[in-house]
């Protein structure tokens with residue numbers, strides 16, 4: 101497994117691979133890898149000759165009071181997982197190599213980037229889109245893999261690829277869950293055992309909405325209310341949002357019969373967790 105530490109090194113390694121007619125799959129991550137990441141890697145391995153995983157805790161997607169400093173950094177353990185998952189190249193740049201202090205060019209994600217998580221994390225999607233654009237330019241992958249758990253990120257990045265004509269195909273992989281339903285996230289490791297138990301309320305509330313939808317409920321407000329009611333069973337839970345929206349525009353829907361994204365975000369203690377459910381048309 102090749103480990104590249106600078107954009108220049110990575111760029112030239114990928115250029116050589118492309119010249120050898122290899123298809124490249126990129127899995128962008130911030131490290132602290134779990135089985136959800138490994139499912140993205142498995143999808144990339146199935147479709148591409150060479151799998152590149154980037155590990156970069158991107159400072160520009162964290163707000164001033166967020167967990168950039170505390171974000172878990174587990175590089176050695178990550179590399180072991182990547183090696184056994186059959187990854188070919190790891191790109192692990194230093195922060196000042198990727199985001200130079202004199203950077204003035206950013207990807208503006210517009211209104212779309214201010215919806216859902218973008219409402220409570222105003223600079224988040226600009227930071228995500230800019231770093232993913234840089235990764236796309238450095239690696240120039242044929243395909244890139246993202247998790248459905250970050251549903252708003254998926255909408256923003258799909259739009260960026262379309263609006264800026266990136267020649268890359270995005271693949272979105274299903275949410276990977278623990279046996280008890282908790283969506284896998286690097287932030288789950290912040291939870292105390294008691295909080296870990298309480299965190300199940302996110303997937304439980306979505307399951308309530310899913311079962312109502314399966315029984316034929318298509319009124320978005322009714323589905324939202326059912327989730328909010330489930331949340332009232334944990335008086336300590338601090339809600340960010342419960343949204344029933346179009347998966348591409350992230351705009352609220354009144355009716356879900358043509359498909360919908362139901363997304364939730366809440367703080368359990370000091371940890372902000374997200375989860376979602378896609379209703380088919």
Ligand code: PAF
Nearest residue numbers: 128129130158228231250
């Ligand atoms: O989903 C993530 O881990 C990050 O937002 C990403 C896409 C790697 C960009 O930093």
